Amino acid sequence: MFYDIHCHILPGIDDGARDMDESIQMALLAEQDNIEIAVATPHHIPRSNLSGKREIEDLVTKINRTITKNKIQLTVVSGQENKITDDLLDSIKKEDSLLIGSSNYILVEAPFIDFPDYIHETLSDLLDQNIRPILAHPERNSLIQQDLRLLEKLKDKGILIQSNTGSFIGHYGNKSVTAVKTMLKENMVDVVASDAHTSTGIRVPNMSKGFKIIQKLAGENKAFQLTSENPHNIILGNSIP
Numbered sequence: 370m371f372y373d374i375h376c377h378i379l380p381g382i383d384d385g386a387r388d389m390d391e392s393i394q395m396a397l398l399a400e401q402d403n404i405e406i407a408v409a410t411p412h413h414i415p416r417s418n419l420s421g422k423r424e425i426e427d428l429v430t431k432i433n434r435t436i437t438k439n440k441i442q443l444t445v446v447s448g449q450e451n452k453i454t455d456d457l458l459d460s461i462k463k464e465d466s467l468l469i470g471s472s473n474y475i476l477v478e479a480p481f482i483d484f485p486d487y488i489h490e491t492l493s494d495l496l497d498q499n500i501r502p503i504l505a506h507p508e509r510n511s512l513i514q515q516d517l518r519l520l521e522k523l524k525d526k527g528i529l530i531q532s533n534t535g536s537f538i539g540h541y542g543n544k545s546v547t548a549v550k551t552m553l554k555e556n557m558v559d560v561v562a563s564d565a566h567t568s569t570g571i572r573v574p575n576m577s578k579g580f581k582i583i584q585k586l587a588g589e590n591k592a593f594q595l596t597s598e599n600p601h602n603i604i605l606g607n608s609i610p
């Protein structure tokens with residue numbers, strides 16, 4: 370069984386599923402791929418009206434009801450993919466930014482082209498409050514691709530690193546492939562997720578392809594840890610070393 374902590378499966382809320390039909394197609398693909406739980410993580414910018422708490426919780430209730438009606442074996446849990454801004458902690462306290470389910474983990478996203486200093490400060494502030502950030506797909510950031518020591522600094526603080534299955538497959542270009550393979554080799558990846566956006570094309574819910582590639586590169590135990598054990602513990606709110 371796989372556990373997918375990064376998935377844009379909610380209908381009509383961001384650049385993921387267009388409507389409930391597409392959400393259900395994505396749920397079917399997830400079921401066929403042996404995904405047991407998917408965390409819905411619409412893009413969210415603190416203080417914006419995009420993907421608010423109430424809207425997400427309503428959609429999670431609706432999608433789970435529709436999934437059950439269609440006899441699909443999948444559970445959707447609430448979350449967000451939060452842009453890292455200097456007021457993120459404040460936004461969490463106001464319940465504008467959501468954690469993953471009822472855990473103390475939060476999925477956060479850095480910019481794609483730079484890596485400003487406030488990111489380190491913001492993430493340290495979260496850790497001080499016992500909130501553990503999970504940085505989404507840093508292998509896609511061009512500065513990190515050039516210098517993985519940036520990531521080491523974050524890891525040393527206790528920040529978890531989530532890579533995309535698509536980065537191993539090559540969906541985001543050669544630089545992401547090289548970065549993610551080096552990160553895997555150097556034990557910098559804590560969890561792998563689909564970051565699925567659609568029911569067709571390359572960005573569909575798909576953990577098994579990532580599992581197979583990691584199995585070849587780093588062995589079955591590592592592949593199991595990154596696609597099943599660690600993401601399951603994150604959803605359950607258990608600690609990850």
Ligand SMILES: [Fe+2]
Nearest residue numbers: 375377450564
């Ligand atoms: Fe995403």
